Amino acid sequence: MTLLDVSGLTVRAAGGRALVTDLSFTVDSGERLGLIGESGSGKSLTTLAVLGLLPEGMTVTGSAVLAGTQVVGAPEKRLTALRGRDAAVVFQEPLTALDPLMRVGRQIAGPLARRTGLKGRALRDATYEALDRVRLPEPGRVARAFPHEISGGQRQRVALAAALACEPALLIADEPTTALDVSVQAEMLDLIDTLVREREMAVLFVSHDLAVVAKVTDRVLVMKDGRAVEEGAVRDIVGAPREAYTRDLVASARALESALDLRSAP
């Protein structure tokens, strides 16, 4: 079943310049699609457009159907009902994506209460459970902390917990490991991988890092300058890239890896 069907999606800036041009792709329920490209290639705008959350002044044309609802041109009220339930987002920078003046627990309890209708003690227990599930030690302490009182890796776990608290059909992960220390990145990827598999959630994973995308997704869409360049299974793309840009991406990813191999060789 098709969960997200984007076709002919075009996003224009206030001046009329096209930032995303005629983009088409689909994500089936339970499927994991990687969106890869350099910064400025329109990846993040695509994810925001899919939820009807583009910054003021930008215009969208084309079609983006999320769980049967046409997002482009939909009224705000219908979009609010859609967001969270059908798709939730984990952003790149957890420090700015969490409200600096609200305790972490409340930021997870909010969407949790909206979905489940829980209150009081039950809601608090569910919040602790959500924190526990993203492997945060001492959920009780973390829940009462403000975002600036916990580490970057912990913050991203909190953001992930908040997104998962919505139990969305589609999890959109927008460069969720880019702002993290390298040592924490792998853990975070594993965590997303495990939690998403458990729930059979569909994933739209946005990244500029081919290695990261290859780890989490089955299929990849390569973007450049707002256009889709190439699409295919991860194995095919990495093994036999057809387009010049994709070859560059694969080559640079390999170059990094082989540099590591050379260093570690005796």
Next chain:
Amino acid sequence: MTTPTDLLATEPRAKRPTRRTSVTLTAGAVLTGLVALLALVSLLWLPYGPDDTSGGRLAGPGDGHLLGTDKLGRDLFTQLMTGSRIAFGAGLGSVAVAALIGVTLGVLAAFAQGWLDDTLSAFLDILIAFPTLLLAMLVVAARSATLGSAVLAIGLAQSAVVARLVRILVKRVLTQDYITAARTSGTSWPRTVAGHVLPNIWPTLVVNLALQFGLAVLAEAGLSYLGLGAPPPNASWGRMLQEAQATFTTAPAGALAPGVLLVLLVIGVNLIADGLRDVLDPAGRGRRS
């Protein structure tokens, strides 16, 4: 194996973010507190009745009258005490009006787009440019010279300043990632404003409201001085100043006493505003751990 609930039971109370105490805040609180105490005591007890003229005209300090009497023979200290009540009433009332109208208008203006945004901004600019005194005279002409009219006029004038500040603050907060993040999880606009926007503009807003309180006290004194504030026999500090003007050389206490209290109160709330800025500043509070 510890479950989340066990942790809650054994853990000491949540650590609040370190509240830095501020010398400025304390000094301001003490000054303001002294005048507030005067106002509170005046509700329960006064040295003389407000209309008691038994002390004789323009009696000097001492002899049963701490600060002497005015030209009608009323006790000055008694008038000072009832005046402090009016000062606080004017300050709190004006700020309440300004906050209510200002925050509502400011949030609406922040969300308004195109011509509506332009119109609202122009309206606020005109209201700010409009002299408070003229506005007060209009309100008094439309109603009558009462404390309520003065408070309404001052509050209206200040609401424009508050609205413009709130509009800018809200616009800035709305561009933040955490607002987008809240929206992606399906938070409706009203909930986003109540839960994320208002709390995040609050530190800056409350400092400004404290400053507005001081300005409102001064404005009320000015209006009363001109006879546009609380009508006699209510002893507003402004009216006390005006009445003592003619006899300033022979009985300076009548003008000095309300003048000094006015200055103390305004300095007090300004210090509180400064102190609050230091304590509440999110930039100073965050990023330090």
